[in-house]
Amino acid sequence: MMLRVQDLAIARGGLPVLDNLSFALEPGQALILRGPNGIGKTTLLRTLAGLQPPLHGLIEGADERVAYAAHSDGLKPTLTVTENLQFWARIFGAGTIDAALEAYDLHGLAERPAGSLSAGQKRRLGLARLLVTGRPIWILDEPTVSLDTSAVAMFAGAVRDHLKRGGSALIATHIDLGLDAEVLDLAPFRATLPALDDFDGAFT
Template identity: 65%
Template sequence: MHMTVTDLACARGSLQVLAGVSFPLSPGQALILRGPNGSGKTTLLRTLAGLTPPLSGKIVAEPDAIAYAGHADGLKAQLSVAENLRFWAGIFGGSGIDDAVSAFDLAELLDRPAGELSAGQKRRLSLARLLVTGRAIWCLDEPTVSLDASNVARFAAAVGAHLAGGGSAIIATHIDLGLPQADILDISPFVAKSLPVSDPFSDEAFA
């Protein structure tokens, strides 16, 4: 599923942080966002996902094509791992959770409440939700936080399988995930002078 971004301007809170962002994204492609801390990678991902309105420019993608995973794990602590996955599968109309469980090695944790998981286990569960959304474009903000080396590799394999199936991904990360289909987008040239805009926007962990 294709996405085209043209001359996009984005705001963080009450300040404009990016201007003139343009790129295409094709099925099977990963785009790795690079840039200094605070340069606007998170803001760009949230704008692409529809969580923050763009100031100007155009995002062309199919409706309901995008799944976003941010810094917060966004889990329901009182629900088990399996219940969390089934909840999100139900929200997005997914057909089951088996692939997500397998991809992120969650089988032994299915009955455990999410609130009792370690930080790394919570991150694996949070990322596993992507597989139950059925959405073609993944927007991921520092997805490997709290993951050890083996689980970074597990995550990279899940992204690789998503790309091989015709999906695509936009990922803010400083880690080399070893994805042969990945291109780099340095957002530094698009950083705008901090111009005030009207309304601050809310924060979401996952959409």
């Protein structure tokens, strides 16, 4: 088993957003998160990545095994594509960057400063970073934003290869990636807000 979440409750800005959430992720499995805006997809992913503590509940298997990709890619505009990737490869201590450049067709851009890339190219570079982390669980927040169809195919291919190697992925997305993945709809887990005190009642 890769990752297990049991009876998890999370909050954003002090207000509970999701409650009673339980699921498990097996090696080789991908799970797609669905749900309307504001349901707490990003908050859930940040909690699983260890960036914020849950209200209560259990998260097993996430420590030091998660590669997280958020809305921003963590790129330095004055460093070249190679330098950006090389930095993350060294920080995670995981091998070479050639496979990552290959997977997202970045070889032609390798010496360009990241600041001069288009939005979609930056996104590809940000996703290539996942391949140099060597981490088994990918946690991806809207990974396909600003990608064109061929880049989305590259991404889906990279995820498929990752699953084949025994990794797993948790993806919040609204588009169909063509992956053989289960879908987890978060709407039924929406937290009920605690009933407010009858504030006006005190004045009548």
